[in-house]
Amino acid sequence: MILILVPNTRPESPEYRQLLAYLANLPGITTRIHTEIGAEQTLTELYLIGNTKALSTEEISILPCVERVVRISEEYRVLGRHQNDGRSSSFEYNGVLFSQDSLHVFAGLCAVDTIEHVEIMMKALRAEGQVCTRMGAYKPRTSPYSFQGHGKNCLPYVFDLAGKYGIKVIAMEITHEGHLEEIRTALHQTGNATGVMLQIGTRNTQNFELLKIVGRQQTFPVLIKRGFGITLDESLNAAEYLASEGNRKVIFGLRGMKTNMGDPHRNFVDFAHVPVVKRLTRMPVCIDPSHSVGTRADSPDGILDIMHATAQGVIAGANMILVDFHPVPSKALVDGPQALLMKELPQYLEDIQIAREAYLK
Numbered sequence: 001m002i003l004i005l006v007p008n009t010r011p012e013s014p015e016y017r018q019l020l021a022y023l024a025n026l027p028g029i030t031t032r033i034h035t036e037i038g039a040e041q042t043l044t045e046l047y048l049i050g051n052t053k054a055l056s057t058e059e060i061s062i063l064p065c066v067e068r069v070v071r072i073s074e075e076y077r078v079l080g081r082h083q084n085d086g087r088s089s090s091f092e093y094n095g096v097l098f099s100q101d102s103l104h105v106f107a108g109l110c111a112v113d114t115i116e117h118v119e120i121m122m123k124a125l126r127a128e129g130q131v132c133t134r135m136g137a138y139k140p141r142t143s144p145y146s147f148q149g150h151g152k153n154c155l156p157y158v159f160d161l162a163g164k165y166g167i168k169v170i171a172m173e174i175t176h177e178g179h180l181e182e183i184r185t186a187l188h189q190t191g192n193a194t195g196v197m198l199q200i201g202t203r204n205t206q207n208f209e210l211l212k213i214v215g216r217q218q219t220f221p222v223l224i225k226r227g228f229g230i231t232l233d234e235s236l237n238a239a240e241y242l243a244s245e246g247n248r249k250v251i252f253g254l255r256g257m258k259t260n261m262g263d264p265h266r267n268f269v270d271f272a273h274v275p276v277v278k279r280l281t282r283m284p285v286c287i288d289p290s291h292s293v294g295t296r297a298d299s300p301d302g303i304l305d306i307m308h309a310t311a312q313g314v315i316a317g318a319n320m321i322l323v324d325f326h327p328v329p330s331k332a333l334v335d336g337p338q339a340l341l342m343k344e345l346p347q348y349l350e351d352i353q354i355a356r357e358a359y360l361k
Ligand code: E4P
Pocket: 110, 136, 139, 140, 141, 142, 143, 146, 291, 334, 335
């Protein structure tokens, strides 16, 4: 059950305290408070957790400060698509609007390697009018001997260059709670207007303690990827961890599934699930054709498999595309074989536009 309070309810007001005291006395029910401070008003919601079936909606709705009560029995309590609960499904971050209707391309480096490559990438994005990118600083690798990313050492120049080229949002994976502070500090020190979308990679989809910590902060939005070897329901519940802790700025990423059946692609492309996720939840949905397909292979029509997969995802209604590019893929320290070439960027963006228009028709 969610109690939506009258806007601008003050935590120190006697009525609010009275409400909390009443809720604290309900047997077997705990209350989690979610507050969103907007430019014009502060909105507070109280989530009642436990067996709320026995509670009367009528009784709760006349308690002080309560504007509305939403009874939610379905799964994905916060992120689920419950009819008529009046909650918005979109959010704005650093001037970029994310919703189930928008589409943003996050083309960039899978892993930051050199400052020169970062600059080439960002310059190319600006030339194409792009304001979002992906930049991997912390890399989760299969082998402990593989390059693990430059970590916090690369953040100052990544953020500086992003500022220089007008990049507003950088998707960046974190694999440990300590990375949050490193990103915060570096952003603060570079002091430009760039923002970061935290990425929870497929290997950490069910790292529940990390999810709780990332969910408790509301500075950064979060892209959480589907776990490559678990059910969709399990991955959606992982996203719900973020939201249940307070962060609703969550995007869900599809990046292909492991089948272990000798597939021609690195993973089995699952972009047909874009509309499924949009039907079940209010999250914008991202596709990652690079990690799904994993190769620059092309079909007899001369079109790259990554482009085909991208178009499939866009036609299915994707809201975000995370895609690897690299100035010299043979020199990339991570995932070079799936990186698109810089000269392919304009055509790639044009093809996305065509697919998007077809989707919108
Ligand atoms: C890159 O984005 C990941 O870190 C990479 O796909 C991990 O895979 P690998 O370590 O098996 O190369």
